[in-house]
Amino acid sequence: MLTVRAPATSANLGSGFDVFGVALGTPADVVRVERAPETRITVTGAGSQYIPEDPAQNTVGAVADALDAPAHIKIDKGIRPSSGLGSSAASAAAAAVALNALYDRGLSGKELVPVAAEGEALVSGEAHADNVAPSLLGGFTVVTDDGVTQLDASIPVVACLPEMSVSTRDAREVVPDSAALEDVVDTVGNAATLTVGMTRDDPDLVGRGMEDAIVTPERTALIDGYDRVRDAALEAGATGVTVSGAGPGILAACHRPDQGAIAGAMIDAFDALGIESRAYQTRIGEGATLYRD
Numbered sequence: 043m044l045t046v047r048a049p050a051t052s053a054n055l056g057s058g059f060d061v062f063g064v065a066l067g068t069p070a071d072v073v074r075v076e077r078a079p080e081t082r083i084t085v086t087g088a089g090s091q092y093i094p095e096d097p098a099q100n101t102v103g104a105v106a107d108a109l110d111a112p113a114h115i116k117i118d119k120g121i122r123p124s125s126g127l128g129s130s131a132a133s134a135a136a137a138a139v140a141l142n143a144l145y146d147r148g149l150s151g152k153e154l155v156p157v158a159a160e161g162e163a164l165v166s167g168e169a170h171a172d173n174v175a176p177s178l179l180g181g182f183t184v185v186t187d188d189g190v191t192q193l194d195a196s197i198p199v200v201a202c203l204p205e206m207s208v209s210t211r212d213a214r215e216v217v218p219d220s221a222a223l224e225d226v227v228d229t230v231g232n233a234a235t236l237t238v239g240m241t242r243d244d245p246d247l248v249g250r251g252m253e254d255a256i257v258t259p260e261r262t263a264l265i266d267g268y269d270r271v272r273d274a275a276l277e278a279g280a281t282g283v284t285v286s287g288a289g290p291g292i293l294a295a296c297h298r299p300d301q302g303a304i305a306g307a308m309i310d311a312f313d314a315l316g317i318e319s320r321a322y323q324t325r326i327g328e329g330a331t332l333y334r335d
């Protein structure tokens with residue numbers, strides 16, 4: 043029996059649609075695997091009632107297929123599905139690491155990125171890798187057609203998760219087909235600013251670089267109360283706020299001393315609209331970790 047913990051992630055970071063991602067310290071999924079003649083999946087934990095155990099419909103089933111590694115796979119969900127915190131990706135990343143070890147496939151973390159992305163193709167229709175890459179590798183990741191670049195980073199963040207669901211598949215349908223050149227220029231500038239901020243562990247540059255005028259405005263319309271929560275977080279000291287992944291999670295970058303006030307302000311802003319939420323006060327952290335029992 044092998045056990046892997048794979049963290050939640052936040053993709054896009056505003057200016058890096060389908061490119062940027064970060065691993066979060068908490069929450070995380072835990073996946074346990076043992077060899078079996080056929081893949082069988084059991085799911086417990088947060089939102090497990092919404093997650094199919096049929097291998098043909100679960101992200102870990104796609105990973106087991108891709109690695110030709112049948113197993114009994116137990117998923118303990120720490121990350122609620124349809125959250126914007128990379129729930130489906132964390133299970134896929136954990137399964138990729140666990141099955142790679144269980145069957146001695148010898149693939150590196152970077153080589154496991156396209157394998158785990160097969161799970162994302164299953165649930166969202168596209169094998170976008172901006173959640174599975176940071177969940178596997180940790181830190182800040184940049185995913186392009188040429189591969190993955192990873193950087194260790196340690197920025198404090200608050201990830202606020204309201205009691206509502208937005209499916210990635212739906213949120214991809216509102217992404218515009220084209221953009222005005224001036225918005226593209228702004229977004230490239232913001233993405234560059236954010237990347238420099240990550241290399242310096244500078245929450246001010248990272249927060250400033252999270253601005254995006256192309257995809258994020260279309261997505262915020264799917265999240266009740268987004269503008270109120272964003273304003274509350276900024277007033278409480280957040281250096282930048284954006285939609286986490288496809289939403290409804292909202293990510294705020296910050297300095298450590300402001301973290302508690304920002305978390306409280308975001309929860310209170312949702313609460314004033316009659317929406318329950320919880321906030322993870324965490325920081326950019328490590329990728330998937332393997333434990334041998």
Ligand SMILES: Nc1ncnc2c1ncn2[C@@H]1O[C@H](COP(=O)(O)OP(=O)(O)OP(=O)(O)O)[C@@H](O)[C@H]1O
Nearest residue numbers: 100101124125126127128129130133165210287288
């Ligand atoms: N192992 C799994 N964990 C979570 N969701 C899964 C899993 N396998 C299949 N699913 C399905 O994937 C969908 C959730 O994926 P989706 O990409 O919409 O959310 P997410 O992973 O929380 O978000 P995001 O990619 O925006 O961060 C649900 O329909 C869920 O049933």
Ligand SMILES: N[C@@H](CCO)C(=O)O
Nearest residue numbers: 053060172210287288
């Ligand atoms: N880049 C993907 C990530 C989903 O978490 C999207 O925003 O649709």
